[in-house]
Amino acid sequence: MIFREVEDPDLIAKARRGDVEAYNLLISRWEKRVYNYLLRLVSNREDAMDVSQEVFLKAYQSLPKLDDPARFSGWLFRIAHNEAFSLLRRKRPETELAGEPRPDNLNPRLLPMELSLAVETALGRLSADQREAVLLKVYQGFKFEEMADILECPVSTVKSRLYTALDLLKATLAPMHKAALRGES
Amino acid sequence: MNCISPESKPDWKAYVLRELGQDAHRQAEAHLATCSICHEEVATLRLTLDTLSMLREEEMPRRIAFVSDKVFEPRWWQRAFSPTFAAGVLVAAAILVHGAMRPSEIPQAQVDAAVDKAVSQVEARHMQEVRAMYEQLEVRDKQVANMYSNAVLIR
Numbered sequence: 032m033i034f035r036e037v038e039d040p041d042l043i044a045k046a047r048r049g050d051v052e053a054y055n056l057l058i059s060r061w062e063k064r065v066y067n068y069l070l071r072l073v074s075n076r077e078d079a080m081d082v083s084q085e086v087f088l089k090a091y092q093s094l095p096k097l098d099d100p101a102r103f104s105g106w107l108f109r110i111a112h113n114e115a116f117s118l119l120r121r122k123r124p125e126t127e128l129a130g131e132p133r134p135d136n137l138n139p140r141l142l143p144m145e146l147s148l149a150v151e152t153a154l155g156r157l158s159a160d161q162r163e164a165v166l167l168k169v170y171q172g173f174k175f176e177e178m179a180d181i182l183e184c185p186v187s188t189v190k191s192r193l194y195t196a197l198d199l200l201k202a203t204l205a206p207m208h209k210a211a212l213r214g215e216s
Numbered sequence: 217m218n219c220i221s222p223e224s225k226p227d228w229k230a231y232v233l234r235e236l237g238q239d240a241h242r243q244a245e246a247h248l249a250t251c252s253i254c255h256e257e258v259a260t261l262r263l264t265l266d267t268l269s270m271l272r273e274e275e276m277p278r279r280i281a282f283v284s285d286k287v288f289e290p291r292w293w294q295r296a297f298s299p300t301f302a303a304g305v306l307v308a309a310a311i312l313v314h315g316a317m318r319p320s321e322i323p324q325a326q327v328d329a330a331v332d333k334a335v336s337q338v339e340a341r342h343m344q345e346v347r348a349m350y351e352q353l354e355v356r357d358k359q360v361a362n363m364y365s366n367a368v369l370i371r
Contacts, residue, residue, distance in 0.1 A: 051284045058280050066276045080277055087280055146270040154271070168233060169268050175235055194229050197264060204267040205260050 040100035047094050058087050061104070064171065065111050071154060071166050072115045082118055086111045105173065109181040112163065119159060146207065153203045161196035168193055219253055228254065232261045 039060070045053035065086055070079035089110050097106055154162050167173045167181060178189045219225050226244035230236050236244060248254055 051282050055281045058282075062280050063273065063276060067273050070274060076274075076277060083276070084280055088282075091282070146267060147272045150268055150271040165268070169265065170271070190230075193233075197229055197261065200268065201260055201264040205263045207267065 039103050043094060043097065043100040043103060046091065054091055061107060062087070065107065068108065068166050068171060069111055069115050071151075071170075072159065072163060073118055074155065078118060078122075082111070082114050086114050089114070104171075105177045105180050108167065108171065108173070109183070112181055116159070149207055150204065153200055156203070157196050157199060161192050161199070164189060164193040165196045165200070219251055225254060228258050228261060232258060232265060 037056075039057060042053045042057040046057060062083060066079055066083045069082050069086075070076060073079055073082065086107070090107055093110070097103065154165065157165065163182070164178065167178045168175075173181065175186050175189050178193075179186045182189060226240065226247055227236065228244070231241065231244045248258060
C-alpha cells in the first residue's frame with residue numbers, strides 16, 4: 032500500500048464537487064499566510080480578518096474557473112491582492128491620515144526582539160505597491176513571473192517596485208541590524 | 217579587483233533573491249570573489265533581507281471555516297455534469313429502455329399449450345427412435361440365427 036499526503040490539487044478537486052470539509056482543510060493550509068499578507072497591506076487586524084474571509088469565499092465560488100490547480104497559490108494571492116486594493120481604495124482618505132504620523136528616524140539601538148516592530152514600521156513607510164512586492168517576494172517566496180501574474184503587470188514593473196523598496200529598506204534597516212549585532216557582541 | 221563600469225555589475229538584487237539563471241549565478245559568484253565593492257553591496261543586501269526576516273508572523277484572531285450550506289452546494293446543472301451523477305443517469309436510462317422493450321405478459325393457457333405441444337413432439341420423436349432400435353435388433357437376431365444354422369451344417 033502506498034501512502035501519500037493529500038495535496039492541494041486533491042482538495043481542490045473535492046471542493047469543486049461541493050465537499051466543504053475538503054475546502055476547510057485547504058483554508059487551514061493557507062489562511063495564516065493570506066492573513067499576514069493582508070495584514071501588512073491593510074495595516075489593520077479586523078480589516079485583514081474580514082478581507083481574508085472574503086478572499087476564501089470568493090476563491091470557493093471561483094474554483095471552477097481555476098485552470099491549473101497546481102497554480103492555486105498564485106491564483107489565491109491574486110484574489111487577495113484585488114480584495115486588499117479594493118478596500119484600500121475605499122478607505123484611502125482614512126489610510127492616508129493614519130499613515131502620516133510615522134517617525135522619521137527609527138532607533139538604531141534596537142534589540143533583536145524589537146527589530147520585528149522596526150521592520151513593520153519600515154514596511155509601513157513604503158508605498159502600497161512597493162510593500163506588496165516585498166511581501167510577495169520576501170515573505171511568500173513567489174518568483175518574478177508569478178508576482179507579475181498576481182499583480183497583473185509586467186515583470187519589469189515588479190522588479191522596479193521591488194528594487195526601489197529594497198533600496199529604501201536597506202537604507203533604513205541595515206544600520207539598525209548592524210547596531211543590534213554590535214549590541215549582542 | 218573592483219568594478220570598472222556599473223554596466224558590468226551583475227544584478228545583485230536578483231542574485232540575493234535567487235532569481236538569476238544558473239550561468240548568470242555562477243558568473244556573479246566569480247565576480248563576487250574578486251570585487252570588494254560588490255562584496256560589500258551583497259553583504260548589505262543580505263543584512264537587509266535578514267532583518268526583514270525578523271518580522272514575526274501573527275496568529276489569526278479567529279480561524280476561517282465554512283459550513284455546508286445550500287449556498288455552497290453545486291447547482292443542479294453542475295451536479296448533472298459530475299461523472300458519478302452522469303453514470304447513474306445512464307444506468308437508470310438503460311434499465312428503463314430495457315423494461316420498455318420487453319414483450320408484454322403471455323396468458324398462462326397459451327404457455328401450457330405450447331409446453332404440451334413441445335413435450336408431445338419430443339415423445340413422438342422418442343417413440344420413433346425406440347421403434348427403429350427394435351427393428352434393428354430383430355434384423356440382427358435373424359442374422360445371428362442364420363449364422364448358427366450354417367455352422368451346424370458345416371460340422
